[in-house]
Amino acid sequence: MSFPPTPLVRFLEDEGLRATVEAGLRKVASELGRSEHDFAAAAFVSFEAWTVRPSRATTRFGSISTRTRILRLTTLDCSEATRRDTILHEVAHIVMSELVSKSERHGPRWKTLARALGARPSGRGVDPRFREASAALRADREQIVARCERCGVEIKRLRRSTRDWRRYAHRGCGGRFVSTA
Numbered sequence: 001m002s003f004p005p006t007p008l009v010r011f012l013e014d015e016g017l018r019a020t021v022e023a024g025l026r027k028v029a030s031e032l033g034r035s036e037h038d039f040a041a042a043a044f045v046s047f048e049a050w051t052v053r054p055s056r057a058t059t060r061f062g063s064i065s066t067r068t069r070i071l072r073l074t075t076l077d078c079s080e081a082t083r084r085d086t087i088l089h090e091v092a093h094i095v096m097s098e099l100v101s102k103s104e105r106h107g108p109r110w111k112t113l114a115r116a117l118g119a120r121p122s123g124r125g126v127d128p129r130f131r132e133a134s135a136a137l138r139a140d141r142e143q144i145v146a147r148c149e150r151c152g153v154e155i156k157r158l159r160r161s162t163r164d165w166r167r168y169a170h171r172g173c174g175g176r177f178v179s180t181a
């Protein structure tokens, strides 16, 4: 499901996650050596610079760029739980990079924060709906680059092929390939 680029704070409000994030930040502040109120307030000030953009990546649900301050979220089909988990997971990365440490990745403090926000503190999960949608999208992006002259079997690739396919025989039937792209 696609969406227009949206400021992060408004995005959290639209998703009904603003209160969840605020409460999580207040809860975890002292564990990270911060004052309860200031930590949540500072996080929301830093969120002002962030935008959420749709992503058609086929290998992950979400990602952030600390350089451009963009959170990318998949538009491919996935479960509500995965969507919510992904948003909170990426928000935990944003809070870490803005207020705690730029190099934390999935370290112990990030895990503490992710757990407090209600995200699974593990790496990426598995979502059958997303897997199916991303496989369909990848198949859709593939093009036929060569075809066996004898049996018609097709070779598909995500990118254009510069290979001279005539030099290759199809193992299955011994026929020659011809380039189609």
Ligand SMILES: [Zn+2]
Binding pocket: 089, 093, 106
């Ligand atoms: Zn992560």
Ligand SMILES: [Zn+2]
Binding pocket: 148, 149, 150, 151, 152, 153, 170, 172, 173, 174, 175
């Ligand atoms: Zn063949």
